[in-house]
Amino acid sequence: MSTSAESLRVIENATCTFCGCVCDDMVLKVQGDRIVEAKNACVLGKAWFLNHHPENRPLATIEGKPVSLDEAVERAAQILVQARYPVVYGLSDTTCEAQRIAVAIADWIGACVDTTTSVCHGPSGMAFQGVGEVTCSLGEVKNRADLVIFWGCNPAESHPRHMTRYSTMPRGLFVPKGRKDRTVVLVDVRRTKTAPAADIFLAIKPRKDFEALWALRAIVKGMEVDERIEEETGLSMAQLKDLAQRMKSCKFGVLFFGMGLSMTRGKHLNVEAALALARDLNQFTKFYIKPMRGHGNVTGADNVVSWQTGYPFGVNLARGYPRFNPGEYTTADLLARGEADAALIIASDPLANFSQPAREHLRRIPYIALDPKETPTTRHATVAFTTAVYGINVAGTVYRMDDVPIRLRPALPSPYPSDEEVLRRIERRVRQLLGHPSSVHP
Amino acid sequence: MRTVPTVPLEAECISPDRLSSLRTEEIARQSVLYGNREEQLGEFFTVYGSAEDGEVHVEGELSKVKWLGAQMTRGRLVIHGTVGMHLGSQMRGGSIEVFGDVGDWLGAEMRGGKIHVHGNAGHLAGAAYRGSRAGMRGGVILIEGHAGFEVGHGLRRGLIVIGGDVGDFCGVNVLAGTICVFGRVGWRVGAGMKRGSVVLAHPQSGFEPLATYRRSGLFESVWLRVLGRQLAQWGFTPLATEPAPSRPKSAQHSYTATETTPTWCTGRFWRYCGDFAELAKGEILVRES
Numbered sequence: 229m230s231t232s233a234e235s236l237r238v239i240e241n242a243t244c245t246f247c248g249c250v251c252d253d254m255v256l257k258v259q260g261d262r263i264v265e266a267k268n269a270c271v272l273g274k275a276w277f278l279n280h281h282p283e284n285r286p287l288a289t290i291e292g293k294p295v296s297l298d299e300a301v302e303r304a305a306q307i308l309v310q311a312r313y314p315v316v317y318g319l320s321d322t323t324c325e326a327q328r329i330a331v332a333i334a335d336w337i338g339a340c341v342d343t344t345t346s347v348c349h350g351p352s353g354m355a356f357q358g359v360g361e362v363t364c365s366l367g368e369v370k371n372r373a374d375l376v377i378f379w380g381c382n383p384a385e386s387h388p389r390h391m392t393r394y395s396t397m398p399r400g401l402f403v404p405k406g407r408k409d410r411t412v413v414l415v416d417v418r419r420t421k422t423a424p425a426a427d428i429f430l431a432i433k434p435r436k437d438f439e440a441l442w443a444l445r446a447i448v449k450g451m452e453v454d455e456r457i458e459e460e461t462g463l464s465m466a467q468l469k470d471l472a473q474r475m476k477s478c479k480f481g482v483l484f485f486g487m488g489l490s491m492t493r494g495k496h497l498n499v500e501a502a503l504a505l506a507r508d509l510n511q512f513t514k515f516y517i518k519p520m521r522g523h524g525n526v527t528g529a530d531n532v533v534s535w536q537t538g539y540p541f542g543v544n545l546a547r548g549y550p551r552f553n554p555g556e557y558t559t560a561d562l563l564a565r566g567e568a569d570a571a572l573i574i575a576s577d578p579l580a581n582f583s584q585p586a587r588e589h590l591r592r593i594p595y596i597a598l599d600p601k602e603t604p605t606t607r608h609a610t611v612a613f614t615t616a617v618y619g620i621n622v623a624g625t626v627y628r629m630d631d632v633p634i635r636l637r638p639a640l641p642s643p644y645p646s647d648e649e650v651l652r653r654i655e656r657r658v659r660q661l662l663g664h665p666s667s668v669h670p
Numbered sequence: 671m672r673t674v675p676t677v678p679l680e681a682e683c684i685s686p687d688r689l690s691s692l693r694t695e696e697i698a699r700q701s702v703l704y705g706n707r708e709e710q711l712g713e714f715f716t717v718y719g720s721a722e723d724g725e726v727h728v729e730g731e732l733s734k735v736k737w738l739g740a741q742m743t744r745g746r747l748v749i750h751g752t753v754g755m756h757l758g759s760q761m762r763g764g765s766i767e768v769f770g771d772v773g774d775w776l777g778a779e780m781r782g783g784k785i786h787v788h789g790n791a792g793h794l795a796g797a798a799y800r801g802s803r804a805g806m807r808g809g810v811i812l813i814e815g816h817a818g819f820e821v822g823h824g825l826r827r828g829l830i831v832i833g834g835d836v837g838d839f840c841g842v843n844v845l846a847g848t849i850c851v852f853g854r855v856g857w858r859v860g861a862g863m864k865r866g867s868v869v870l871a872h873p874q875s876g877f878e879p880l881a882t883y884r885r886s887g888l889f890e891s892v893w894l895r896v897l898g899r900q901l902a903q904w905g906f907t908p909l910a911t912e913p914a915p916s917r918p919k920s921a922q923h924s925y926t927a928t929e930t931t932p933t934w935c936t937g938r939f940w941r942y943c944g945d946f947a948e949l950a951k952g953e954i955l956v957r958e959s
Contacts, residue, residue: 312707457881547703567677569677
């Protein structure tokens, strides 16, 4: 190894943008154009940082052929301006600064703007509207929570540092003994790797979360529920009553839920049941509820789209004012129905994970893709841009899953432009084509 | 319809209120939103006749045409063909008749009037828009075929009748009002119901009550016969096959049933009350099997 002290740089307090935890205590060691060590990173964070390598891809392509950035921007702007029902989608793996420009483009061209929230915690967003969210930051959880419930999520594998950094292990102001002062409950359909870290594991039958949460609501209110609940959910009445009692008698309870709730039968109404339970519990104690957000800046996407349009995702701007209707304006649905006639996809790979009809329709229409890596979506894109990686190459702001904004400290320069830069150029050209060259987006 | 749109066409101008006072050429000039740009109605439809009598007929492949008859207050709108989302949304009066299927959000948040669909409907018929507390607040929705999820979400007043099967969460968060289903039901009927009635007229509806509902007895209802006769008068023919009467003929004579009273509403119904996770003043009436 030709490790020389001169070429080794250390970046303190770097931020990992792999998952929604957005840990900002990374110590990265950089040698040449590689990150060689990522101290404090979890297994996912290590993979994120250490596998980063310089790409050898053209800056931009049109129908697969390498072109200059200017040509690609021109073609992208033309596609967007000519479209009658375009959709701007993705946004969860880029900075808030880039998301803001993407919403501006959607506004200029009268598009639907939608984020990957619509295929993960979108139902939670709808439920927040229906019921409301009793919210707190992860810092409060760390310092106060004495009852932590994980429902339909598996943080040990999906958010490895969630438990050690925020929710179960750390010592806090009002939980001085850390893990010993807390009760941890896991409700899931199978014994995941989170189960050994929990005090109580409740194995619920698949797709019966709504029934269990609904019964808990009634039990918390002191109502008797029908005994059929045992057979239906796989949880005994004693288990349900014990959990209800623990929830009512804790000092500070928090329920973290994952896609086990938001993406199984019942979707937003499962989440509404959980939110309503948390709301009801505040008659007895302090009780909070938070979704376990996946992608690094998906929470930022919700925040940016919300403060720009008033709604978190699935927003249509065709009439010049925002309209919100998940199912109608969400990308997976409007592609599956064959409605969109162009798309701008930022840091997302719908061709790898959408339904068959949606993928087929996307292949038929012209679309623009921005991604640091080559994906099925960039391969089929009419115009594809290679962009720099946020958090590793690009500075900016991202939101942690508890809506706390965190600044990024990039470790390496990149030969590619950032998403923000490319989007800003597209936006400028779109404005020119629409005859609004003097309008300046802040 | 002359030109079938390739992207959604928002045509709330197609409503008797808006068209009845206009001449044919003025109707053709009405603006519609085609994707993100305004176009004229005449680009897509051949317009003939007059709507002076308050009657408007629309014909063709309309599955991408949205908001027909939205906010209408009077007159009659007749649709021949499959029609898109938000038909009769927030309407206050008049009537809509559809000879075909309709999309999601049929009669969402409507306040009055009557919609009669001879085909199937999508999800969220008579529902509350996201973020609203209350859905349909008055009027009648009749769907002879099947309907999707969340029928009558947040229903506050009015009547929704489905002749076929419904998806999950039929009558979720109902505040008041009546839903009647002739076919099979999905999961979680009446979840979060505060007041109101859900009637399941099929003896094998597949109904599984939530644990927060309680069975409170078997009874015969007078108002269901009134409902049955009214539906017959409206010419409502449910898709779900009417099961043979399970009771001997001699027993039927004890009812005050007239010849026009359909058999379904003369039987006995189990009454489930709930939802005990909420106000618990609602009821689900399930026909005795």
